[in-house]
Amino acid sequence: MPQIIHQTESNLNVKNIKYLIKQYQSPFWVYDANIISNKIQLLKKFDIIRFAQKACSNIHILKLMRKNNLKVDAVSLGEIKRALIAGFKKNSDEIVFTADLFDEETLSKIIKYNIPVNAGSLDMLKQLGSISPGHRIWLRINPKFGYGHSKKTNTGGENSKHGIWDPHLAIPIIKKYNLKLIGLHMHIGSGVNYEHLKKVCYAMTKSVMQINEKITYISAGGGLPIPYQLNEEPINIKKYFSLWNKAREKISQFLNKPIQLEVEPGRFLVGESGILVSQVRAIKNMGNKNFVLIDAGFNDLMRPTMYGSYHHISVISSKNREINENKTIETVIGGPLCESGDIFTQKEGGRIESRKLPLMEVGDYIIFHDTGAYGASMSSNYNTRPLIQEILIENNTFKTIRRRQTFEELLSLEQ
Ligand code: LLP
DSSP states (O other), rough: OOOTTTSSSSSHHHHHHHHHHHHHSEEEEEEEEEHHHHHHHHHHHHHEEEEGGOOOOOOHHHHHHTTTTEEEEEESSHHEEEEEEEOOOOOSSSSEEEEOOOOOOHHHHHHHTOOOESEEEEEHHHHHHHHHHTTTEEBBBBBBBOOSSSGGGGGGGTTTTBBSSGGGHHHHHHHHHHOOOEEEEOOOOOOOOOOHHHHHHHHHHHHHHHHHOOOOOEEEEEOOOOOOOTTOOOOOOOHHHHHHHHHHHHHHHHTTHHHHHEEEHHHHHHHGGEEEEEEEEEEEETTEEEEEEESOTTTTTOOHHHHOOOOOEEESSSSSOOTTTSSSEEEEOOOOSSTTOOBEEEEETEEEEEEEEOOOTTTOEEEEESSEEEEEEGGGGGGGGOOOOOEEEEEEEEEEEEEEOHHHHHHHHHO
């Protein structure tokens, strides 16, 4: 839920943001550790919470998750390395590698570190089994349907490359290589609706019965939504848990053994904890449209350009001028990049939208809310723009958890 910066009890309030603006060069990301801790508490009924670090993979955020007894998911060798640096242990189930393929280097490190694999293809099982018999594995099953806030985040069904379509075909491979099947996993996409959820729970139960192997875990995957709009309702976690818990009980009865229920959220844990702070650098009229151009681009926050995602916007004035929330003007917010798609107020498919925002002046600041998930982690160096700073507010202190990349660092790879 977008934090109202003038009334929020969280640390993402005007006073703190103004303090940071004075200290640091915009644009920058800010996270509030309290919000993350509160979100973790909401999921405590699950036996295991596994953070999908793709949403926000900063080592310090990972350490925070570890301190709160979470486990972690990794989808690349880079994410495995981050998890290890943050203190998650190899030779355990603290890190699980989820993918649909292995590259050679990742495969060899996974075997060396003895990290369980959540396999999304039969080829992964063959490649792993032939050099690491006995390795602990999960099967990621494609339940033949999916759901997502955008077509690009739907991870089930025929148009998705994710997961195993016919899990029973995995069993002979598992047997051949003596792989140790410990769990089944389903993630249909980001954004939940309860009807889909019921179908996933049913599909999970059916898959377990079909395979009929003595697994220990089932994973509900991630995909728990957050309210990006002010008037949106948060997901009912009680209902979400109870649907999955019923599936777990059925499975447990069928296999006649206790089953651990795991959940694997990214966005739900960190999305609302983060904001992006940027500065207005130019204002111009294009025909009838009022464009406000800021110093952050889609190289920083990619979601609006990639999916047409909505991020709530607040304005802070640079001087002591009062921002009049009631005196608004239809505004298009754009960034500095050399592309027309570098617009933060757009719908999926690139349709430019305007938003009613207070009248701004050059030098004012724009805050994008709920950017803690898939904000910094999706940034790029496009237009040779350095990665920007990340700041964590924890125990009333402001800590730089990633400094701004220098041009020398950026260019050094080519020299
Ligand atoms: N588990 C698996 C296997 C996943 O593929 C994902 C997300 C998650 C968990 C976490 O999903 P979450 O709880 O964060 O929705 N870049 C997009 C989201 C892509 C999600 C990819 N997989 C965005 O900005 O919305």
